[in-house]
Amino acid sequence: MTLSADSEKLTRGHKKKARTRQQLLDAALKIYAHKGAGELALNELAQEAGVSNGTVYNYFRTKEDVLEAVSLAQAEALSHEVALISTGVADGAERVAIGIRAFVLRAASNPEWASALINIVRYAEGMRSALGDYVRSDIRAGLKQGQFDYTDEEMAVSLLVSGVISVMIAIVEGRYQAGNDRVIAAMLLQALGMKREQALLVAEKALPVVEKRDD
Incomplete structure (x- = not known):
C-alpha cells in the first residue's frame, strides 16, 4: 500500500509539473504575440502565468531557455497536427499542399497565435530548422514522383x-482573404517546378478530415 501510495503521489507530482510548465509556455506564447520574442522577461512571464518568480526559475533559467522550449513545443504540435491530416496520403505534392494550407488556415482562425509564431521564427533558428525538416521528406517525395x-x-x-x-x-496585418490558403499552395507548388494547371488541381483538393476519437 505504501509503495502504491508513493507511486500515485509521484504521478500526481509529475502531472502538476507538466501542467505548470504548459501554463508557462502558454503565457510565453501570449507575450510573444503582443511584444515579440526578444522582449520577454522572466518576471513578466511569472506575472502572465500567475505564478511566483521562483516557480519560473524551477523550469527556465533564461529567456533563451523559454524561447527554445516554446519553439520545440510549437514545432512538435504543428508537425503532429499536419501529420494527422496527411495520414494515408502518399502523393508528395498533395502532402506539401496540405501542410501549407493547414498552417495558413490555423493562422487565419487564430491571428494571435500567428503573431506569436512569426515572432518565434524570427528569433529561433531551431524553429525554422524543425519546420524545414518536416517538409523536406515531402518535397523529396514530390521530386522522386x-x-x-x-x-x-x-x-x-x-x-x-x-x-x-x-x-x-498578411493575416496578422489584416490583408488575408478567404481562399488565400489555396492560392499560396498553388503558387508554391509551381515554384517547386509543378505545372500551373496541375498545381491548381492539387491546391483545390478538399483537405482530408481527421476522425475524432471518443477516448
Missing part, C-alpha cells in the same frame, strides 16, 4: 517556410 523540378533542396525548403510565414504576416 516527377512532380517537382528544383535544383537546390535547401532553397526549396526555405522557399516553402518563407512563403507560409509571409502569408501569416
Whole structure:
C-alpha cells in the first residue's frame, strides 16, 4: 500500500509539473504575440502565468531557455497536427499542399497565435530548422514522383517556410482573404517546378478530415 501510495503521489507530482510548465509556455506564447520574442522577461512571464518568480526559475533559467522550449513545443504540435491530416496520403505534392494550407488556415482562425509564431521564427533558428525538416521528406517525395523540378533542396525548403510565414504576416496585418490558403499552395507548388494547371488541381483538393476519437 505504501509503495502504491508513493507511486500515485509521484504521478500526481509529475502531472502538476507538466501542467505548470504548459501554463508557462502558454503565457510565453501570449507575450510573444503582443511584444515579440526578444522582449520577454522572466518576471513578466511569472506575472502572465500567475505564478511566483521562483516557480519560473524551477523550469527556465533564461529567456533563451523559454524561447527554445516554446519553439520545440510549437514545432512538435504543428508537425503532429499536419501529420494527422496527411495520414494515408502518399502523393508528395498533395502532402506539401496540405501542410501549407493547414498552417495558413490555423493562422487565419487564430491571428494571435500567428503573431506569436512569426515572432518565434524570427528569433529561433531551431524553429525554422524543425519546420524545414518536416517538409523536406515531402518535397523529396514530390521530386522522386516527377512532380517537382528544383535544383537546390535547401532553397526549396526555405522557399516553402518563407512563403507560409509571409502569408501569416498578411493575416496578422489584416490583408488575408478567404481562399488565400489555396492560392499560396498553388503558387508554391509551381515554384517547386509543378505545372500551373496541375498545381491548381492539387491546391483545390478538399483537405482530408481527421476522425475524432471518443477516448
